[in-house]
Amino acid sequence: MAQQAQVGLIMGSKSDWPTMEHAATVMDELGVAYERRVVSAHRTPDLLSDYAREARDRGLQVIIAGAGGAAHLPGMVAAHTTLPVLGVPVESRALSGLDSLYSIVQMPGGVPVGTLAIGKAGARNAGLMAAQILSLSDAGVAQALQAFREKQTQDVLNSPDPAD
Numbered sequence: 001m002a003q004q005a006q007v008g009l010i011m012g013s014k015s016d017w018p019t020m021e022h023a024a025t026v027m028d029e030l031g032v033a034y035e036r037r038v039v040s041a042h043r044t045p046d047l048l049s050d051y052a053r054e055a056r057d058r059g060l061q062v063i064i065a066g067a068g069g070a071a072h073l074p075g076m077v078a079a080h081t082t083l084p085v086l087g088v089p090v091e092s093r094a095l096s097g098l099d100s101l102y103s104i105v106q107m108p109g110g111v112p113v114g115t116l117a118i119g120k121a122g123a124r125n126a127g128l129m130a131a132q133i134l135s136l137s138d139a140g141v142a143q144a145l146q147a148f149r150e151k152q153t154q155d156v157l158n159s160p161d162p163a164d
Ligand SMILES: Nc1c(C(=O)O)ncn1[C@@H]1O[C@H](COP(=O)(O)O)[C@@H](O)[C@H]1O
Pocket: 011, 012, 013, 014, 015, 016, 039, 040, 041, 042, 043, 066, 067, 068, 069, 070, 071, 072, 073, 074, 090
């Protein structure tokens, strides 16, 4: 039987996948169970509210939401659930993702979205942050995170010459 998803990885469009797959990759590395799907505040507003309202009862513990441009998705998800929502500003062509960042980060008081950096690095950090939240109650994920950090440190120490 497939493992119960711990994280909902959603994005406004299929075109966001090349960015958001970096969250998926790091969650794979850490043994985090996630589901992925396209959900849009603009294009599928009813699906968005159903998805966010039902997320906790379905067993999700964190939602990662990536969107570009007028990026209302993370904030609207956060409005419908008290689960932690991590927002990833996808780099837009017209404004290089500044529009996405500003849309996600400036939430009104009372409805937070944990906003990551623009683009792939932000998506990867969203996956790591989701794992860190899960690690509060999941010893396997906590252990995987510890090993991840140790390897990251060792990789730098093993290759100190910047020209190598
Ligand atoms: N920002 C949103 C939302 C939303 O916030 O609900 N839905 C789609 N989009 C964004 O529109 C951009 C262009 O989408 P298309 O490539 O499908 O035209 C994507 O980055 C998507 O996240």
